[in-house]
Amino acid sequence: MKLLKQGKYVLLALSIIACSKDEDVAGSGSATITNLTFTSVGVDDTGKVVGVTPTSSGGSNTVYTVDFGDPSAVGDSDVKQTSGPQVTYEYPAATATYDITVTADADKAAPVSVTKQHTVTFEAATSIADFEDEASLNLRNDTSGSAATIVVESKTGKNGSASNVGVITNVGSAYEAVSINLTKHIDVKSKSILTLDFYQATATETPVLLKFEGAKTANGFDIEVLTNSTATAGWQTLTFDFGKDAVNSYPNQENTTVTLDEFQKLVVFVGFAVEQSGVFYVDNIAGSTVGTDVPDTDSDGVIDSIDKCKTVAGNSENDGCPDVSEPTDAPTTPTVLETNVISLFSDAYTDVNVTTWRTDWSMGNYEEKTIATNPVKIYTSLDYAGIETVGDNLIDASEMTHVHVDIWSGSATGFQLKIVDFGADKAYAGGDDSEGLKLMEGFAQGQWVSFDFPLSDFTGLANKTNIAQFVINGFPSGQVDVVIDNFYLYK
Structure with a gap:
């Protein structure tokens, strides 16, 4: 029997004696603890952490002392006390059988003990x-x-x-x-x-x-x-x-x-x-x-979890994607009058301030580059990317009727643009946001293509006075590289 338990018994006995002498309480020691039992279960994947839950009847203010019976324990480290909830103990990492003893102490009642065996079937974690x-x-x-x-x-x-x-x-x-x-x-x-x-x-x-x-x-x-x-x-x-x-x-x-x-x-x-x-x-x-x-869906030797082009065979040096291809020329120079344009990015116009060309919630990489003396924005392994004009950079496009962006991709089968207006409160998710999107498919790969659509095609975009976000998507998602230039709104 553990010293901790012996000490508990001595203190309990002294308290009963003192109570009897000083207060002469009727019925001292008359209570009886019955139906003492407990369950013991493994509570971790290895089996070595065991939980014990004791129950009993007939006592008040019952305290349970659980001796997990580990002969290798130092001192009373394998003895735990509880008023009823499960207590746990971690046994050595080995399969073995232990005698677990639970002792119940209650007011005005003699302690009662019960012992059961528990077998730890140890299985090391993978x-x-x-x-x-x-x-x-x-x-x-x-x-x-x-x-x-x-x-x-x-x-x-x-x-x-x-x-x-x-x-x-x-x-x-x-x-x-x-x-x-x-x-x-x-x-x-x-x-x-x-x-x-x-x-x-x-x-x-x-x-x-x-x-x-x-x-x-x-x-x-x-x-x-x-x-x-x-x-x-x-x-x-x-x-x-x-x-x-x-x-x-x-x-x-x-x-x-x-x-x-x-x-x-x-x-x-x-x-x-x-x-x-x-x-x-x-x-x-x-x-x-x-x-x-x-799986390795495209059988290129790069598993899907790290393959950024799961359905297009590539190489491990490029995370499963084909070697990145880029244009060698610049797109056609825009001819819309600057007075009729709000430009986010174009050599042909003066650009407005853009807060970021890649939000932190974007999925895909971003870089800026100059090709054929022409600056471009490049999104690689593009799933979606957020372009924001928030705060002081909100765009009032109430007089604009169209949106234009030139894109170039050697692998994309689809390109989508979403436009988001933050509404009169000029804040995200303020209850008056609106948005619309447009998908372009079936365009030629390996050459510059113009995405040029009326803003009225962006169904759901109810307002245009506080435009804050442009979200671009490439398809197949996460598996394409897209180069963009000449991104502007116009009338």
Whole structure:
């Protein structure tokens, strides 16, 4: 019997004796604890963390002392107390059977004990990333190209010895992340708890989010779990329970039905939703099980999770896309009178101020380049990109009747433009926003093409006095490069 329990009994007995002598309470010791029992269950994927939930009848202010019976425990570290909720204990990482004893103490009642056996069937967590074999992880930096990066370097690991770890460098953006892309799906259907060794140099709470992307089930949602590191410097182990805590990722976060599935990609956000720059280490990501092979839809040797052109064969040096092609000439110079034009980008006119040519919620890369002495905007691996003219840059296009943009692409089968007006309040989602879009398909590839349409074709665009956003899409989504020039509104 543990000393902790003996001490509890002594204190209980002394309190009863003192009460009897000083107050002569009638019925002292007359209560009886009955029906004492407990359940013991494994509460983690390895089986070594066991939860005990005791119940009984006939007592008041009942306190349960749970002796988990671990002979390797130091002192009373395997003895826990509870007033009823489940208490847990982590056994050694081995299969073994233990005698668990629960003792119930209640007011005016003699203690009662019950013992049952519990067998820990230990199963080591599946290693997702120990960073010893970098090539197998297909690590990727933040897709914005100006945020988090990850490299593998030898550092002093959590166990105190040299180890390869993932070194993540944050620049301080609110939602910067890196990704791990295995050749097989990560299956969290039956084993849904993941652990991650995490190192931070300063003693601060850091929000860390793990996100699974690319569900095997058609139209399945991405899911995520957020936790916080403790405010200590050095290594610590973080736990992510997708079975209990997972939520659907944006833009499906309002859907409360979470489906555990097989996923292609594991994304790691350090400093999620906060602007936290710095260098952090991750190591020994473990949990879940190994699923089926991640597909390679276009059979180009680049798995879909990192292939930016999934249906078009390319090469690994270009993330599965064909070599980027660009025009060698400039588009035809516009001839509309400047007095009739509001130009966002064109050598032929004076441009208005554009807040950004790539919002942080865009999906695709952006660069500026000069081709044939002509400046152009280039979007590669384009899914969608937001171009904003917000704040003082809002555009009053009330007198404009048309929109024009010249595009060039060697692979796009479709190009779409959406125009968004923020309404009279000049703010996003203020209740008076309106928007419309126009899709162009079937145009020639490998040459300049003019996208030239009446604004009346943008069904739903009710106002034109506070235009704040232009959203461009390339199709197939995420698999095309698009060059644009001469982007303007006119009448």
